[in-house]
Amino acid sequence: MSRDYQGTNGEPILKIKGLSVSFETALGSVRAAEDVCFELGEGETLALVGETGCGKSVVASAIMRLLPPNASVRGRAVYAGRDLLRLSERQMADIRGSEISIIFQNPSLALNPIIPVAEQIGEMLHMRKGIPLGRSIQMAWEMASRLGLSGIEKMKMFPFQFSGGMNQRVMIATSLMLSPRIIIADEPSKALDASTAREVMAELMRIKRQTGAALLLITHDIGLAKEISDRVAVMYCGQIVETASSRDIFSRPLHPYTEALLSCLPERGFQSIPGVTPSMIHPPEGCRFSPRCLLRRERCNTRPEMVRISSNGESYGSYGSGGCNGNEYDTGSIDRSVNDREVRCWLY
Amino acid sequence: MKINQSRLGCALFLSFLLMAVFSQALSPYDPWMRFQPYLSPGREHLLGTNDMGNDIISEIIYGSRVSLLVGFGAAIMAVLIGTAVGLAAGYYRGMADEILMGLTDIFLMIPQIPLIIVLAAFLRPSFWMVSLLMGALWWTSTARVVRSKTLQVREMGFVQASQSLGFSDRHIMLTDVLPNTLHVIMPKFLLSIASAMIAEASISFLGLGDCTMKSWGMMISFAFSRGGFINGYWWWYMAPGLCITLFVLSTVLMGFALEEQEEATMRLQ
């Protein structure tokens, strides 16, 4: 769908460095995300793919500062030169919705059931930009019809009268009203059936292309990621194990987990991954995937670092467990392109 | 602030409960013992004495027993009947539901306090009767609430799974549906205690209560009829009034606390 993204040599719009999130619970300290680093370019679509519980939603919530109070967050999330994790709540509230907006999983839960749909969509303009309510509602109608919700009588209806797919479109419309520069979509297709999901995503992508926003797509559906994203980052047990362009991820996966995940697809015969998902409270020492990895070696008992591989296959630079905070590798002379890959595995 | 609310509610509730249970140990005198009547608060009688010369503080402490018993009795009765009706109506639906809800509507139409008054006037009033009567009339709101929650729970996967596995209806209602409706029953139960206590006070105030038992309501009634209000013996009528108020407040606060706890667990899920 969006293969026209050529990559940019300019500054990425969002840089996540060494993001680690842990929760204090009665059962122990849950290490939900560890040392997560990625970059999102302007207008790019990056998919964060992983099984349920691997920490991808936690990463999104951490960036938007929407985590519960028992979470502790470390690292940096740099947007437009500012670290989102260090901003005050007030400054964050300004950014949410207008510059970075988030679309949640279950649309029926996120919408107020007693306010008509058009008002909810228009509310963003009215509250944030002070545009009078009547005009906001009209602009809301326009946005909604671009997303496929046509008919004025529909706009007067309430969320409970809408199907799941329609509600999701309302959610998307709401989040796009202020033309944010970054859209974070957290499992947007989970509550929908296959065909509706495809339609809704197609419309989202169309509008995204028109506004030039960047999209961070969080999903477990690797097929969806393949269709719409430019680059894919695969997460396992709280860590990013591989990042590559979506074409490369599918044709030449490097990390054993990515390979195993792809073989679960129906096209490859539903071959399951042996073993069970590890606990996030006591994750395996060393490489977290090693207990289930068929290519496991002695070396895998120590934690592998993230290694960069350029498009001609050379590996250059790595950053270790200290996170990518300080140890930025020297890429001064090499052009970063969308075809660069990163892998966290001792095989490379 | 919120934590303090629920702690305050629990503390108050418990202290009244303790007061009722340990009346003998806490009260300075036997409430039936007569001293000099109409005494103002002083060292020997912290709240003075009433028209019969009974020590008021002792009356308050012993009165808590009666008032609480009436409250609990009515509430337990109301909740038991209401839950049974609500569960059956919500689970079986169809004809059973229609009949039970019709019955509920009939009971709702009956004016409760006037009925109690009329019955009290004809029969010999006793606290047990009043308590039972209130329970027998108040189950309707619990039934409604339990029914709607049951209708909701009933559609959930695990109830259908239990049916498929072959469990009896009774087992499903008691082990699957009921535990998931408890969180709506508890607040209703607490509020019923409060309502029952106020109703009892009202009836006693009207002089239809049981004069042989000392309850907070009876104390206010006597205070009114035996010259307490007119002469401004505030210690006589304020004390029981305050007790009723504080107890009702404690049940309401506990109800809030339970609701919030439930919300917090729902959010975690």
Added chain:
Amino acid sequence: MLAVLRAEEVGKTYYSGLIFRKRQRILEGVTLQMEEGRTVGLMGVSGSGKTTLGKIMAGLERPTSGRVLYSGKEIWSMQGREMLAFRRQVQMVFQDPEGSLNPRKSIKSSIHEVLSLLKVPAKKWQERTAEILEMVGLSEEIVCRYPAQISGGQCQRVALGRALLLRPRVLILDEPTSALDISVQAQMLGLLKKLQRDTGLAYLLISHQPEVIRFMADETIVLNARGERSNQKWEN
């Protein structure tokens, strides 16, 4: 092959209202046959009555027309022992994994209550629990947990395990994998196939995902929007 469970011209119509009855026809004239060791796939658009058909086959709902036969006998005219045997031997696993277990019961008590229903002596409960958990590929450490603390895939397996305790011959699976991740889905399908190979279970697999049906089913039935068996040809 012996026809284990068969539906003949089954129809279901819902009536609502007391005086002016509104009719809603969900199913019309559906015939299907399930045999030992084989999977029948059931597909159809949303609202075409797939779940209702599943429930009718499981004996959880009564058809308004047509009949359901188990081992040749009509189920709604069965009495006592026969009826009990039917109910045990035909089990249904429901769609939503989170909702398929009582959130207030630990996994242990959810499994134990089924054992108690089967009148298994209490001293054998631990052994049987371990057995069934192994069969569905779960570790013993989850027994003390509550459904909210385990994943959707694990909940689904516990629900499957509970149904398997009754040693059924037929399993009606209503969208067993649609709420699961692809990796968990692969595990679940692998498990179902293995169980079928080992025990000869007959499956009625209801799904909206064509690739799942293609992978699992020996025969496929498609329901159209009117609840009738459509003549769409399905390649396996």
